[in-house]
Amino acid sequence: MMECTTAASVITYLSKIELDTATLYEQWGSAHEKLRDSFAAFAKANRKNEQRVKRAYYSVVSDALETGFCFKDLRADIVIPEFSRGASVSDVLNLAIGLEKEIQAFYVKAANSSRALLADVPRQMDKVSQERSKRVEQLQTLAASAL
């Protein structure tokens, strides 16, 4: 998997992850009435996150910042599950929990490795990561109620 070291590569990668995951939530939501509202909200939040991180980057990007060297040991290896219409609610929730944990871990790592070098971007990543943490709890609650 690709190692991300530059700000441009990380922003593009996160953008793809957020948007692909938004689409997946919409597909899952349309397949399961029970998940529709929560997953629609997740999809909307993903698109907002995509804009939020991208905007932070485009606002602070500068020839003086270490944009080419700000990330370390960061691998673009999050696997987004394929949508399967036949998956049960419980399967979907488990997949979503796993996915969210992976994305959250990526945000945490990205924020930590760039904290001193990339001004506002790690701050936004922290915020997204905190929201993701809450989302995992929400998904776990949904999973428990689905049992």
Next chain:
Amino acid sequence: MEFGRVKNFVEGEWVDSEAKETWQIRNPALDIVIGEVPMSTDAEVDAAVRSAKAAFSDWRRTPPVTRARYLHRLIQLLEEHFEEMSVVQTKEHGKTIDESRGETRRGIENCEVAAGIPSLMMGDSLQDIASGIDEYVIREPLGVFACIPPFNFPFMVPLWFLPYAIATGNTFVVKPSPNDPISQVKLHELIEETGIPEGVVNIVHGGVKVAERLMKHEDVKGVTFVGSTPVARIVYRTCGETGKRVIAQGGAKNFLVVMPDADLDFTVASMMTSFYGNAGQRCLSGANAVIVGKDDGFYKKFAEAFVEAARKIKVGNGLDEGIQMGPLQSKDKKERVVGYIEKGLAEGAKLALDGRKIRLEGNLPDTCFLNPSVFVDVGQQMTIAREEIFGPVACLMRAENMDQAIEMIHASPFGNAASIYTANGGWAREFEYKVHAGNIGVNIGIVAPMAFFPFSGMKDSFFGITHGQGKDAVRFFTETKVVIRRWY
């Protein structure tokens, strides 16, 4: 040719130059021709200046708040075309897309600051300097200004000046670098789209002859130049002889001082950008890293970490978002850097990392590429420690203490930037206080002033009085008129 033959922009029209002599504009990463730039004739230079002069009278009468609105519109257009502007810079210069976006953002920031001109341009007044008599000072524009920017920041550097010049009511002629003039053409297409009156901004393409004609032109009131020190001296002298205002920014040899308490990981990461960002082609680049202390272990550890980080830098086409360093802007510039590496070796410096051994990401011609080089145990008298290399070459040196490091800095004729890496506030303050350089960094590798601060420089790095950007630029582009008034 992707961009064809670029045109001059005069009296609000894009016009073909009649010049027979042209330069190729090359994409240095792909080593292909992407455009052609004419070496405009004397008559064409004169026409550009005439256009600016004719526009001045109406433009200076345009209220500052109205002039600022053109800049607001330009900012909006630049945001809409942000990516397009950035990609052009990478294509014509070779820098990475992150770096080009950084350049675009810096350019926009200068427009944003200059858009505050109704406040920035205000004068001062005092009632009753004597009973019943008031005195005030107003700032007035001067007329036509010319800009001669360098190749290393083809989009941004003219924007250190242009927004302030026009916001204050002057008119402007830019002669872009013939190496990479396309981003200026794109910028002026957007300026044209703002609806700005004809002749307020103009482009005339060319090389040295065009620059000389602008500098000597009797209708040009001032010149801004950014480039090498020898040329900056000529610009300063020529403009002085013809009574012009001038900002002439020259070369640099920037020292980055590493104190024994510096955080190694952070310092090395920050220094990679400083030494190798823009392939080392910037006047704020780190050139000499001075590691302070008698501890051989610390020096060795730092040098190893530095070389290892430099070795890992991904070099390739800047349009690939994973690339950390692009090519030099041209084959000539690469050869010049190689010449310095050879000189360093001949003078006994130890080359710990040889950037002449090209390792590229992707299948690219190596015509303009070098990988990062690191010289260790560099002596202060060596050519590579003294002269501006303007490429991806780092010189690691040692000093016993901070005072010795500062002496080394002061021995250099340049004074553009200097940085210290430390956790000790006392050391940082001493450094900031003592060092004779225009831009001082504390745990900062590239001390690039924001648009609302002047882009400083001292000694052989700057010739002039006021600087580009912010309030300094407003002062440069205006002259003060004092009025003393009483009524019967």
